[in-house]
Amino acid sequence: MEKAESHVFYAMGLNNSYPVLESGKGVYVYDSEGKRYLDGIGGTHVVSIGHGVEEIGEAMAEQAKKLCFANKAQFTTEVQELLAEAIAAMAPVGMNRIAFATGGSTANEIASQLAQYYYKERGKPKKQRIIGRWHSYHGRTSATLAMSGSMFVRKELVYNFDFPHIQVPHCYQCPYKLTYPNCQLACAEDLATTLEQENPDTIAAFIAEPIIGGAGSAIVPPPGYYEKIREICDAYDILFIAEEIVTGFGRTGKNFGIEHWDAIPDIISATKALSSGYAPIGAVILHDRVWTTLKNGTRKVIPTSFTYAGHPISCAAALAVQNYIAKHNLIEQCAARGEYLKQKLTELADREPLIGDVRGKGLLIGVEFVRDRVTHQPFPFNKQLTKTIVKTALDNGLIIRGRNGTGIGKDGDHILISPPFVITERECDELVEILAATIAQVKQSLNLVCVE
Ligand SMILES: Cc1ncc(COP(=O)(O)O)c(C=O)c1O
Structure with a gap:
């Protein structure tokens, strides 16, 4: 498909060009170039039972x-x-x-x-x-x-x-x-x-x-x-x-x-x-x-x-x-897998000073990024930290979603992770690994220094 000729009024960026998503199975989706993405947000917190369930x-x-x-x-x-x-x-x-x-x-x-x-x-x-x-x-x-x-x-x-x-x-x-x-x-x-x-x-x-x-x-x-x-x-x-x-x-x-x-x-x-x-x-x-x-x-x-x-x-x-x-008892599974994923993200936070807070229940988990873990002071909005993390994660094959503003005003960066309830522990590990690599890359590219 020739993206330059699109007639679609894209919802989140008038001049963006998007990968064309073609198929999905479980927690993974695939684009028309054959690239695989781990769907860390279940569409937008929508997909609960996973992609591609034939019944x-x-x-x-x-x-x-x-x-x-x-x-x-x-x-x-x-x-x-x-x-x-x-x-x-x-x-x-x-x-x-x-x-x-x-x-x-x-x-x-x-x-x-x-x-x-x-x-x-x-x-x-x-x-x-x-x-x-x-x-x-x-x-x-x-x-x-x-x-x-x-x-x-x-x-x-x-x-x-x-x-x-x-x-x-x-x-x-x-x-x-x-x-x-x-x-x-x-x-x-x-x-x-x-x-x-x-x-x-x-x-x-x-x-x-x-x-x-x-x-x-x-x-x-x-x-x-x-x-x-x-x-x-x-x-x-x-x-x-x-x-x-x-x-x-x-x-x-x-x-x-x-x-x-x-x-x-x-x-x-x-x-x-x-x-x-x-x-x-x-x-x-x-x-x-x-x-x-x-x-x-x-x-x-x-x-x-x-x-x-x-x-x-x-x-x-x-x-x-x-x-x-x-x-398939998927609500119980969602609770248990949520605990597992939150624990893995908390362990990542223990070694990554950029992460100030890991929170949520079940498979609705937020990660908030800060400049200073003692005062919870965020980076300024114009650093574009959230945007860069979301974009870099996508390049790395992980779909997440992020927003700004945690206190008063635009400053503050956070991402939301909400994969399908069917995510396995191995897939949770993969999600955290890609996120960790993404954070390391972004810290370098934006030249971020956290107060330690
Ligand atoms: C909390 C919340 N409320 C309402 C909506 C609006 O739902 P819809 O886009 O289906 O109209 C959304 C969409 O993302 C949402 O996240």
Whole structure:
């Protein structure tokens, strides 16, 4: 294929030329030149069961042969019903009603709209705004961009949604320069302060990724954080949306990331590992208390419809993927392999001063790079450390993803590692070896000197 003649509007670089990916098997993908890459981010935290699992393709083909589409205003399908049943069985206690979406952004749109409908039905129609967190990403639609806190996605497109943001629970770069537990969870308290300042009568929900994915590279809040968030949401009568686009369906070693804390959300939005990337789909899971209010409310219809949401072939793919995960115990495997990989990365950090922090749960692992391991001071943004590490790793046959900004402003470098749950220990070793070689190369090429 002649890349110069491409008609594609590439999402992440207008003048870039990309390798053409052709096939994949397990944790490896191959480009048209025959180069092999270890997929250290599972697409973008999407691929859970690995690339090239034939039985998923067969389930999709079977469904396509039987029925390709159903208008959801008039019909349901068996496969949609079965998938909803399977998701309800996996979800936290009391969360049983599923609205399907086409992906992460549409799932978060539906979640926030349902939160508003919930309050309309309860006679509080002014509760329309959503509180998000800095260092977060919730999607590319106008409303989900406004919920997002990452300065890198917000910087150019400013919409008039007036959605507030609270501080991030990032202990390694604490926004308050405090230490847990003496901090008394000031970052969670910020929700109460913000609600007081912003008027809780105008707020419908707080949205947060239980463990922050791409925008923060696996930032894990401290113990007690979500328990406190839950208390504050209840005290101020706002809903808690657990945004599990990345963490949902096993990635953190539990069905849902929020299950690492003792807090049941009102709504969960989840997508990526649901279908492991075999087809686009998203799910919004409602707690019975939200569902009952909507069901017994004044409206006969609450539209959550996107034409392709709950598409039969996507449902068939997701159902086959979830059956495959259950049959092969892949969520337990994800937890165990995550521990192994984190241990290997921690050992690398012991000998590599550039690595300040290794964090995460399951196979959602972040590595933060610093100039000074004592003060956690990062290199300046214009060093382009993250970008160079990601690019060099790609040249070396390892796909990873990285972002900037760990504290206030653009400085700070971190990468996220989220391979398919089927990665073996040998493949984890290979991933760490390539990363170690990449870091050594980048330190030399950028002339980086760490404070030791
Ligand atoms: C945490 C999080 N939320 C939302 C989204 C948006 O999902 P989508 O790109 O499927 O719309 C993403 C995408 O990467 C994400 O990582």
